[in-house]
Amino acid sequence: GPAYTPRAWTVRRGDETLRAVAAWYERRRFKSAALAHQARALRRLLLARWGLRLEASPEEAAMLAKDRLSEAQAVKLERLLRHALALERGEAAEGEFVERTREYGEMIALLEKE
Numbered sequence: 703g704p705a706y707t708p709r710a711w712t713v714r715r716g717d718e719t720l721r722a723v724a725a726w727y728e729r730r731r732f733k734s735a736a737l738a739h740q741a742r743a744l745r746r747l748l749l750a751r752w753g754l755r756l757e758a759s760p761e762e763a764a765m766l767a768k769d770r771l772s773e774a775q776a777v778k779l780e781r782l783l784r785h786a787l788a789l790e791r792g793e794a795a796e797g798e799f800v801e802r803t804r805e806y807g808e809m810i811a812l813l814e815k816e
Contacts, residue, residue, distance in 0.1 A: 724800045733799050734789065740806035741786030747813045760784045775812065782809055 727736045748754040752770070754763055760783035767776035782805060 721800060724803060728799065737785075737799070737802060737806070738789050740803065740810070741782070741789055744782065744806060744810055744813075745786065747810060751813055751816060760787065770816070771812075775809075778805065779809060782806060 724733075727733050745756050748758075748763060749756055752766055754766060760780045763783050764776050764780035767779045771779065785802065
């Protein structure tokens with residue numbers, strides 16, 4: 703049969719595009735893979751920007767983030783990293799895929815600007 707390759711995340715992060723990409727991932731049942739990819743990208747970015755180990759706990763990241771980001775952004779980062787850990791363990795639900803993808807994208811964009 704045909705081989706399905708996940709789409710690259712090089713598209714603009716507008717609402718329509720995000721919904722179109724999310725629908726593609728849902729149809730192909732790649733939602734977990736897409737979220738795991740974004741979680742890894744976030745971890746690598748934290749390593750590159752702040753020197754935070756890839757294995758660092760969400761609490762360690764939040765403590766470091768409180769010096770560099772607003773309180774709300776630090777809490778959001780900790781929540782996303784907790785979600786990433788649950789994904790790695792296979793405990794995270796795929797619900798709210800579009801919203802979770804948007805949150806990962808916003809956090810990655812924020813850290814890239816820093």
